[in-house]
Structure formats: C-alpha cells, structure tokens
Amino acid sequence: MDVIKLIEEAIEYERQAADRYRQGAKGADDPETRALFEQLVRWEEDHERILRDRLATLKLIQGQQ
Amino acid sequence: MAEDGRRTVAVHFFYLLKEDTESLQRLWALLGAGSGSPRGTTSEGLASSSLEPEGHCQVVHKVELDELDLCLLMLADMSAIEIVYHRPASAPLGSSWRQVLEKIDETRALVDREKAPLLGETTVLVAGGAREADIGELAAAVLGADELVREADHTEAYTTTLGRRVPAGTILASELEPGISSGGFLLNFILPGQDSRVTSRDYYALATGQPEAVIACLLPEVDAALKKLARVTAHFEQERLTIASERSVVDRQVGAVLHQQLITETGTPGTGRLEEQIASLSRMFGVLGTDSLLVRRAEDQLHRSLKTLDDSLDQLIAKGPGARDEISKHYHSIYAVELEAVRDNLADLAFSRQSAQAAIEVVRTQVELLRAGEEAAIQSQTKELLSRSLLLQQERLALQVAAGFVEFVLVFYYVLKSWEGIVGQNAVEHIQPVLRLIVVAAMSAGAALGTHFLARALHRDYWKGRGLWLSVALLAVSLGAMVLLSIGIT
Numbered sequence: 001m002d003v004i005k006l007i008e009e010a011i012e013y014e015r016q017a018a019d020r021y022r023q024g025a026k027g028a029d030d031p032e033t034r035a036l037f038e039q040l041v042r043w044e045e046d047h048e049r050i051l052r053d054r055l056a057t058l059k060l061i062q063g064q065q
Numbered sequence: 066m067a068e069d070g071r072r073t074v075a076v077h078f079f080y081l082l083k084e085d086t087e088s089l090q091r092l093w094a095l096l097g098a099g100s101g102s103p104r105g106t107t108s109e110g111l112a113s114s115s116l117e118p119e120g121h122c123q124v125v126h127k128v129e130l131d132e133l134d135l136c137l138l139m140l141a142d143m144s145a146i147e148i149v150y151h152r153p154a155s156a157p158l159g160s161s162w163r164q165v166l167e168k169i170d171e172t173r174a175l176v177d178r179e180k181a182p183l184l185g186e187t188t189v190l191v192a193g194g195a196r197e198a199d200i201g202e203l204a205a206a207v208l209g210a211d212e213l214v215r216e217a218d219h220t221e222a223y224t225t226t227l228g229r230r231v232p233a234g235t236i237l238a239s240e241l242e243p244g245i246s247s248g249g250f251l252l253n254f255i256l257p258g259q260d261s262r263v264t265s266r267d268y269y270a271l272a273t274g275q276p277e278a279v280i281a282c283l284l285p286e287v288d289a290a291l292k293k294l295a296r297v298t299a300h301f302e303q304e305r306l307t308i309a310s311e312r313s314v315v316d317r318q319v320g321a322v323l324h325q326q327l328i329t330e331t332g333t334p335g336t337g338r339l340e341e342q343i344a345s346l347s348r349m350f351g352v353l354g355t356d357s358l359l360v361r362r363a364e365d366q367l368h369r370s371l372k373t374l375d376d377s378l379d380q381l382i383a384k385g386p387g388a389r390d391e392i393s394k395h396y397h398s399i400y401a402v403e404l405e406a407v408r409d410n411l412a413d414l415a416f417s418r419q420s421a422q423a424a425i426e427v428v429r430t431q432v433e434l435l436r437a438g439e440e441a442a443i444q445s446q447t448k449e450l451l452s453r454s455l456l457l458q459q460e461r462l463a464l465q466v467a468a469g470f471v472e473f474v475l476v477f478y479y480v481l482k483s484w485e486g487i488v489g490q491n492a493v494e495h496i497q498p499v500l501r502l503i504v505v506a507a508m509s510a511g512a513a514l515g516t517h518f519l520a521r522a523l524h525r526d527y528w529k530g531r532g533l534w535l536s537v538a539l540l541a542v543s544l545g546a547m548v549l550l551s552i553g554i555t
Binding site for chain 1: 082293
C-alpha cells in the first residue's frame, strides 16, 4: 500500500477519534470527565498535526524523485 | 526602490506544498481580505492553470495594495505567498521594521487560526544600501536578540567543535552576487535556542539598493531549498533512529546465536532448532537489506537536495576568492555532517549484514555437519540390516532345500508303496529296478517341485511360471509311465 495513502487514512482516523472525544466532552456530566475528553481531543489533534507534517515531507521527497 | 517614494522595508513568506492548491487558494483569499484589498483577492482570482507553472521560480500572481504587495510564487517543490511591506522613504529604518514585525505577527495569528498547513515561514528585513555591520546590529536588536554573535567572530569555536552545533545565536553574512543587484549583503539570523536545521520560521536581513530581484525569486529559492533540506533531514534522521534501533536488536540476536553455537558446541542441538535459527537470521538479514535500501535512498535524497541548494546559492551569493560567504559555509558544514552520518549508517548496516550472513553460514555448516553424521549413522544401520537379511535368506534357503529333500524322500516312499498296493508287490517287482526308480523318482520330484512352484504361484498370484507347468507335466508323464508299465505287467 502507498505510504502517502496510508498516512492520509491515519489522519482521517485521528480526526474521527478527535470528533468522538469532542462529542464525549460535550456529553460529559462532570468536569473531570470533560477535562479528560478534552485532553484526549488535544492528543488526537497533536497526532494529526504530526502526521500532516510527515505527509508534507513525504510529498516533498516524492516530488523530488 | 519603488518609484512612488516608497521603499521595501520587509518581506514575509508563507510556504506551502505546491500541490496543495486548495490551501493555497484559501490562504491567498484570507491574506487578501485581511490586507483590505480594494479589488478583493479572492480564490476565484487565481486561475488553476496559473498554479501549475513549469520550470523554476515564477511570480504567478501579484496584487499591489497601499502598504503592501501580495505575490504568489511557484517554486520547484513549494508555492509561497509573499507579502512585501513598504514604508515612506523618509521613515527611520528601525521603527519601520518594528511596525512591520507587529503587522507580520497579526497576519501570522490570522493564518494560525485558519490552521493553514504551512511548510515554513521566513521574515526578511530589507534595508537600502546600508553597511552590513550596521543593519546586522539593528536587525538583531529589532528581533530582540542583541546577543547574536557574528559567525566570523567564533570561527575557531565552530571549527574545533565541528559536527552538529546549535548556535547560541549567530549572524551569518554573505555577499550578494554583484550582477543581480549591484552587490550588497544577505544576513541570516539564527536566534538563540533555534536549531539551525529544523525551524518553522527563519530570519534574514537584506542590504541592497535594489532588493526586488532578490526577494522576487532568488532568496525564496534558497530559502525553500533550505526548508526542504531541513525537513528531509529531520525525516531521515527519524528513519535512521528507527533503523539504528533495529540494527542494534539484530546485532544482539546475531551475537546471541553465535554465542549459543559456541557454548552448545559439545552438545547436539537438533537440526530443527538450527533450521529455526537460520530462518530467524534470514529474516534479520532481510530487515537489514531493507534498511540499507532506505538509508541509500536517504543519502541520494540528501545529496540531491544539497545540489539544489548549491544551485540556488550560486545564483544569489557571490563566489570566488575574497568573497565572503558564511551562509553557504555554515549550511554546507551542517548538512555535510548529516550526509556523513547517513554514510556511516550505510557502513554500519553493511557490517551488520555481513555479521548476519556469517552467522547464517556458521549455523548452516553446523546443520550440514549434523546431517552428514546422521546420514553416516543411517547408512551404517542400513548396511547392518542388509547383512542380517542376507544371513536370513541363506538360512531360509538351506531350510528350503532340506524341506524339499525330506518331502522328496517321503513322496518317493509313499508313491512306491501306493503303486505296489494298487498293482501288487510282485507285479511291481517284475519291472526293471532302474525303470521303477526313474518313474517313482520322477513322480516324487514332480510332486516336491510342484508344491514349491504352486506355493510361489499362490504367493505371487502368477500362474504362468514355467516351473509350475513343467512340474505338472513331469507328474503327468510319470503317472502315465506308471499306468503304461502297470498295464504291460498285467
């Protein structure tokens, strides 16, 4: 499988996960649970950022080939 | 210098992936709207065809506003949005730079909110034909890094430490190629704590009477090449870290296998166990092969990226004896170290591959030795079995002969007695003894041989053997002779 396609899919998964946690944060009854979900959202967003960065570099490298 | 009494005071570049036209159009529209464009620089204003130019740097779109110009650049691998800030010719340089830096920060905050997928940013402070030393200090002060040290001032420290160095703060100065803007200087600021290889924002100061040619394409090409090199290097560095960890695991396993061979030399590990080791070593060898391929690719990419940087630096920076060029020297030394590290990795991988191959050979030889020993033992056992079988066959043959002889004697006796019983003893005695012996012996032999051949035919389920039919014929002939002789007597 093409590594670029794989990373694009991974980015989509990270986005979906962040959305799910965002929903969780919205539906959370107590502040502690909400804070936990918000932390998870930040994690997933961070993962997405790292993957996007890696994707851009790979595209730059492939553009050179 | 602009013709309307304005001077270019600073330039800020936002770099994006060239193929990411969607983000580029969105950012272009955002910056146009944020700059209060009277004509509205919307994404519709950008024809898709203009985003796919061929060749090197091209300014594919330009919008001139009151205080700034927006340019869209297409570079070799990236696209860039360039914001060129102007000031009245009479305004002091230092305060103009400070004001522009504030505006740049506002624009950056706007872009940051949009989460634009930037590959990097660069701010260039532009001065007229001022002296390099003057603008260096002024720019450093404006950037809030007064403690920046000129590269030339700590050359010795640089050469002694060599290798990878994250400067505490450095100004690199290079003379511009005289042909492009009547000379001048380009300064590159490496701020304290900033890794000069991996950075998201770079700072330059440009001192030249005619900055347009430099900021339009020459500088962005160098800058983009440096940004790409930084990214590519960081990517391969990560990859090499993974590879180095894989290599160390493989080395440990190969060492363990070889050590095990040594300590179990006196024992007899089964061939199955050794074959498992060969399979495991072969897998490791495969991993190292793939890793070598990746590192070789990294070497090739770095080499090509450095070549691109060299080409773009050649057009911007003055070369030749006496020309000062700290920028090229600095980045060359850094990436030469990276390239050297990649080559070292290749050598290490080759060594590990050789070790794995040697381990495979050792285990394979042991398997062959073990198999040769097993084959010799099997051959010896087979030989012994064959000898026993031969002995048994000989004993069986002797028993068969003895049994056949006993059968012959018994049949002989009973045939003779039966004949005498049927035709009378006196009548039989009238027959010549030799003739009597021949007939009775023939019948006995026929019976003994017939039994033998009948048993063999039953065993093999084969009824066309000559022996069986000759025995039957012998029986029939001897019986016929007995009948004829008996009739002749009577």
